[in-house]
Amino acid sequence: MRKFGLIGYPLTHSFSKKYFTSKFAREGIVDCQYDLYEIPDISLFPKILSENPELEGINVTIPYKEKVIPFLDEMDPACQKIGAVNCIQNKEGKLKGYNTDYLGFRQSLESFLGNTRPKALVLGTGGASKAVVQALADMEIPFQMVSRTRSEKHGWITYQDLEQNPEFLETHHLIINTTPVGTYPKTEEMPQINPNYITGMHKVYDLVYNPEKTFLMRSLEARGALVKNGLEMLQLQAEAAWRIWN
Structure with missing residues (x-):
């Protein structure tokens, strides 16, 4: 076996x-x-x-x-x-x-964005964000990392910075959540993004897939954003893993 x-x-x-x-x-x-x-x-x-x-x-x-x-x-x-x-x-x-997360995410993001390449806000700086930022760099998409703690060294901003400076959301139309916030069973939580700054210009990619529509996705979709969860990425990365093992 x-x-x-x-x-x-x-x-x-x-x-x-x-x-x-x-x-x-x-x-x-x-x-x-x-x-x-x-x-x-x-x-x-x-x-x-x-x-x-x-x-x-x-x-x-x-x-x-x-x-x-x-x-x-x-x-x-x-x-x-x-x-x-x-x-x-x-x-x-x-x-x-x-790292098959990289392969799965990149393929999935390319189909989500089509020919557009909007600037991105990457929520979270943990292990899951690493494949994401590598894919963004390789796709030549400029990005800004958002963390709970500011880091001058890494150029990270905080969620408070987002709240106080609406221009971040005015200039970055792709939001990628790499944090586990909003995952089952704590489904009524979301990263601190003010939905009032969201428009029909925004696209939201949430790596969370359980629930299928996270609180973040529902909240920003209500303001006109186009949303996608991480299920396709997971399926693509699983198939990539299977190819590696065989």
Whole structure:
């Protein structure tokens, strides 16, 4: 039996297990199984590997996309540039890291934007934002990072800055949420964006996919914005991971 799985914490609403289990059933793949490995600390990762020698492919989710890097033998060059890993190939005990979030996000964003390239506000500066900003840079889309804490060094602004300077939203018509705010079960929360500054010019891409329409998406769509969730990105990154493992 070929084994694949996901490490992260917590794993209460994993997309990957559902996706791969139904993929195996749909495509008649009988010798594969996909499991969840919920670990409260990344130091338990080697134990997962030693207890599951058949594990060929591993997805990595919050909060281990950066923390898993020291455990790897090598990294795909594109992944090195991003500095976060969400997919690992285990070949004869050698672990190689990839970032399929980048591939999934870029492909999905290109279809969302069409020929337009609006300036972007990226909400959040954690592991999930790394693939996003790399894709934006490669697509030549200027972006501004927004964090809870200001950083002169990194050029990050805060949500208070957004509130006090409406020109950020006047000049940046693409809003990308890379934070987990608004994820099930806390579905009535959203990052601090003032809907009064939103117009029909804005496009909102929320990496959250559960619920299907986040509070952020609903609130900004009500002001005329075009919205999209992270489901297509997840499907694209899952297929990219499957190609890597095979």
